[in-house]
Each structure stands twice: as C-alpha cells, then as structure tokens.
Amino acid sequence: MKIYKAKDYKDMSRKAANIISAQVIMKPNCVLGLATGSTPIGTYDQLVEWYIKGDLDFSEVTTVNLDEYKGLPRTNDQSYYYFMHQHLFDRVNIDPERTNVPNGMEPDAEKECGRYEELIRSLGGVDLQLLGLGHNGHIGFNEPGEAFEKETHCVDLTESTIEANKRFFASADDVPKQAYTMGIKTIMQAKKILIVVNGENKADIVERAFFGPVTPEVPASILQLHNDVTLVGDKAALAKIGI
Numbered sequence: 001m002k003i004y005k006a007k008d009y010k011d012m013s014r015k016a017a018n019i020i021s022a023q024v025i026m027k028p029n030c031v032l033g034l035a036t037g038s039t040p041i042g043t044y045d046q047l048v049e050w051y052i053k054g055d056l057d058f059s060e061v062t063t064v065n066l067d068e069y070k071g072l073p074r075t076n077d078q079s080y081y082y083f084m085h086q087h088l089f090d091r092v093n094i095d096p097e098r099t100n101v102p103n104g105m106e107p108d109a110e111k112e113c114g115r116y117e118e119l120i121r122s123l124g125g126v127d128l129q130l131l132g133l134g135h136n137g138h139i140g141f142n143e144p145g146e147a148f149e150k151e152t153h154c155v156d157l158t159e160s161t162i163e164a165n166k167r168f169f170a171s172a173d174d175v176p177k178q179a180y181t182m183g184i185k186t187i188m189q190a191k192k193i194l195i196v197v198n199g200e201n202k203a204d205i206v207e208r209a210f211f212g213p214v215t216p217e218v219p220a221s222i223l224q225l226h227n228d229v230t231l232v233g234d235k236a237a238l239a240k241i242g243i
C-alpha cells in the first residue's frame, strides 16, 4: 500500500485529484468508481478546476458510484445521485449516459443489485475506485460484520452510520434505513483503489483498518490484501500510524 501524507484537506484533495487525473490521461475511456461523503468533495472541486483550465477531458470516461440510499428519489438533495451531479457530473464534460449510480427507487433489491453488478461486469470492471472511510470502518455502505464475499447488495444501515449521516437530514428519523451498495467483493475487483481520509476523528479507524487485523468487523481492513491501494490522508487522519 502506498501512503501519501498531505499537509491539510486541500493538499489531500489535490493529491487525490492528481491520481485520478493520471488515470484519465493514461486511459481516456477508463471506468472510474466514485464515492460520496464529505471527504471527496475537495477532490471533485480540484478535478473541476483542472477541467475548466482545459487540463482534463471527461468525454470518454464512464463512472459507477459505490452506493445509494434505498427509497430516496434522485431529486432529493441527500440522494447520492443528486450529490454526484452537484459536485462533479454537472460541472464537467462527462456524458450523463455514462454516469451510473444504483437506482434507490427500485424496490426490488435483488433486481437492482443484479443489474448493477452486471453493468460493472459489462464495462470490464473498474479501473480506479475512489473510497472514503466510515468511522466504523465501512467502505461504500459495507457495514461491520458483513461477509467479505458480497457483491452489490442491499444493506441495513447501522445506528452509528445513521447517527453520522443525520447531520445531512432534518432528523435521524429522516435518514433512510437501507441502501444499495457495491459489496466488498465488487470493490476488491477494482484494478486500483484510492482511499481518502481527513480529520482527527478518522485517526483511530485509519490505524485499525490499515495496521490492525483483517476482519469483517473493520470492512476496510480487507484493502490490506489488495495489491494496488493508495491511501491519501491529511496529517490529522494519519496521526496514529507514525508516518
């Protein structure tokens, strides 16, 4: 695993955006796996800035997002579909037809998860998967304790995730209780993985995930077994790993 220590959030975002840019430049028709959450927002802002300067072209890029809340319409400003359009898709020259987010409004979980997994397969897999890290070690919405071998599936969100995400909703009761997410198996099949972390409240989980035992209790710990992972973190998030 390569670890890059950034001075601060801005520097973390620039380093992560550099890695994504390199992927897009080297393979203009690449498949990018994308993530939501507050951590990658600065990365998307940086990519948009370079696109506006004329340094990046997304016209041939295809994207697949990690996850989506079940039952939240795309027009809801907390849906991950909305988030991706707001922070990236509507700001660059990506073809909307080539952007993919699980359809949270499909009530039949098996049907939607099967469709999404098949879609990823038909694209030839993910070239570079961007990930954030949940406070309990979740990646996508793969919560602690779930089997490592899962593909895209429907999850019941844990109390701690609902608690962490309620800041974006009017109240905890408004946070959806389920989500569709790429599984750990889907994520592990990506050719390259880029994980971004910032802030001192991630320092403990960074240490457990990347320097502790590989266990489903800390879903991100499986990334220790992937052969092309890059972790980009600010000083605060990397504080406990002696780097």
Ligand SMILES: N[C@@H]1[C@@H](O)[C@H](O)[C@@H](COP(=O)(O)O)O[C@@H]1O
Binding pocket: 035, 036, 037, 038, 039, 040, 066, 067, 131, 132, 133, 134, 135, 138, 139, 140, 141, 161, 165
């Ligand atoms: N499903 C998302 C994850 O993909 C994300 O990594 C995590 C951390 O979010 P943040 O970056 O805001 O800490 O939150 C959500 O639960």
